[in-house]
Amino acid sequence: MCGRKFSDESLSWSMYREQLKLFTAPPASNFAPNYNIAPTHMVPVCFMEDGEKVLRPLRWGLLPSWAKDVKIGYSMINAKAETVEEKNSFAPLLKAHRCVIPVSGFFEWKRKGKSKQPFAIRRQNGEPILLAGLWTQNRMLGIDSYTVLTTQPNDLMAEIHNRMPVILEREDVDRWLDAAWDEAQGLAIRVQSDFLRTYTVSSDVGNVRNNSPDLIEPVL
Template identity: 50%
Template sequence: MCGRKYASEELTWAEYREMLNIIQPTSNLQPNYNIAPTHVMPVCIWESGRAALKPMQWGLIPTWAKDAKRSYAMTNARSETLEEKPSFKNLLKSCRCAVLVSGFYEWRRDGKHKQAHKVERGDGKPMILAGLWADNPVLESTTYTVITTDATPAFAPIHNRLPAILEPEQVHSWLTDQWSEAGAMLKPYAGAIDAIPVSNDVGNVRNNYPELLRPMVAMD
């Protein structure tokens, strides 16, 4: 499950160009400390023979949908069933995308209590998430979904699902290879990730400020 993401002020266009091998843009982006479904952000796709950024709304609306209500159920797509779901299987050949973020949020449940965590790469580098995207001409929408895998044993105490995380050197192949090769990349992330408790204020989408990323101080 991936229900919230964040892109801090440290995630610059220079990193977008370097990690995704794109030639545009030339100006910096605005940080978003609480990226929620329906928010629009730049997403990397393969277009006209090169990697390019395209603004998209998070929450995939299928190409055949006549209304936008289904988008709320399609913020994530399970890697194991992509080839079975009508909303996704027709996108696997040429509508794969990469989403660059600083990290994402997840909630660990302990009985009735849920505690928010920010989840980052252990090496501090931005995360590249594998996704699918769709244009819907009737609704004039361009939307995307984040693909998830089983959690690693280390992450399982937080949640049983984990976004499919790509390394920079995998992005070109993910965007352009045949599905038989690209689909094989959708495995639980083998690298180190850190899950750090933060304020549950992130649960309110209206809250969007740098302090959401501040680690909680353990109380004696």
């Protein structure tokens, strides 16, 4: 699964514009870094609106249009790419509610006996990671929210966890957002191991109240 992410100071408006080919700046074009993005946090998400790509903060943890309680979102932070067409909460969103979540990287935990070691995962070339997701509007709650698609791990990630997020190449963003689902679904696959690098980080990341640059620094 993907349960924590991070966005460092490199994710400025100019970086969002370059990675996502955006032309219109959002109302707040400089988003503050978040070194410990957890479910319920608001983060910048790119999606199509009236035929144009937009970037707006959405809440992590999908709240389907029928949901009356925000707690449902905790069980919908991820959606399995292999079964997304079979789930009533996700299938209606595949046609026109796909999104991209740009982050600097994400965290995952590897079990070691009775404890777990957290790892940070970044792109090998240092560029942002573009996560594939689905988003929706819940008018009853007045909240726009999203979920991250996950898939089977590549060899690198398999050493840490049995799932990983679906990661897009920059040149595939437009196809993921705006192509017919029959064409876009082929992008919901795992990236090659050499696309990513991993390193151990402090266990302090396990506490959502912690949020500082130290959390994404490597530790021995």
